[in-house]
Amino acid sequence: MKLYTYFRSSAAYRVRIALNLKGIDAELVPVHLLKDGGEQFGPAYDALNPQHLVPLLEHDGMALGQSLAIIEYLDETHPQQPLLPPDARGRARVRALSQAIACDIHPIDNLRVLKYLSDKLDVSLDQKGAWYRHWVALGLEALERQVSRDRETGSFCHGDTPTMADCCLVPQLYNARRFDCDLAPYPTLTAIASRCEALPAFDAASPDKQPDAR
């Protein structure tokens, strides 16, 4: 099993956490998104993933993109340490929390979008920072309200073991800190993230622990 990854990619970080939580030994293949105009556009990676995004999982002749699809695939094929709850309502909740990050925060603040803002729309650095923080704040505010009020929340986003939602939360908060977002309004989320980050599986997946970090 091979995971194509980039140390700072929030989506790849999610899958690295999932692999570690499940104890799956995958080969990590770095794809440098900034070097030489972006290795993701080179012919080798283009043939594997026409989307030119990381992560990508290669397994058993299949090339699978999309971090949440990869995590669910790992969960279905490697049932140890389940990342989705056993009940339909629980799974629905974990998927919705994950998608609130993976659909409604992250893609709008992704590298290629920020690049379009500066390259094509002449947006200033300050405006780009404000854009980034706007979508993070909007998304995390809603998530904080939901997670702090739901009875299903435990030490982690759902219950007392990490799920796919925690695999999404930790990278999003990591990136938010990099862009100087104020996280004080989200005490429930940051407390959950601290609990996660204390676990070796999360720690070993963090960007600064990756071989391609520089």
Added chain:
Amino acid sequence: MKLYTYFRSSAAYRVRIALNLKGIDAELVPVHLLKDGGEQFGPAYDALNPQHLVPLLEHDGMALGQSLAIIEYLDETHPQQPLLPPDARGRARVRALSQAIACDIHPIDNLRVLKYLSDKLDVSLDQKGAWYRHWVALGLEALERQVSRDRETGSFCHGDTPTMADCCLVPQLYNARRFDCDLAPYPTLTAIASRCEALPAFDAASPDKQPDAR
């Protein structure tokens, strides 16, 4: 079962298709995203969904956001006419195709993002159109390459019955047409969408057939 919907919301449109394909009779509750500054920000809807987005499913005391989480929940609780394949690889592929639309095209072109571009960044109407078409083209080009080369593609995105991926494809192409995107480069995708649109379940879910269309 209640679905909070807006006739033009691409994400709500996905769930309306899924409900129709499964023959589930849900009450559709319209939330007008533009009227009076947006009904989604009113206190009633805010209490249900702090994300202020549609769709939202109310079922059995649960308020569930996120269209893909809702579709998988419907699929797990109403197994007739499955919208995900029976095998882990097939499910992974359908999820990845769905997320390529629901994460990487739609959110960047969503109403609130377009509004930010004009309100906060003084982006012109022409530039906003170009933004919209850029992300649609980038996403559909990758999807066309993948769907046209994969052996798992059939009359629909995956095999010969509609799946969650088709529930995502049709609304995305509908919206692309509204914004004058050139769909000629995606013959496989448009052929699949035509086959879908010929089915009553897809037709009845289309924006112009909704009671709140005006």
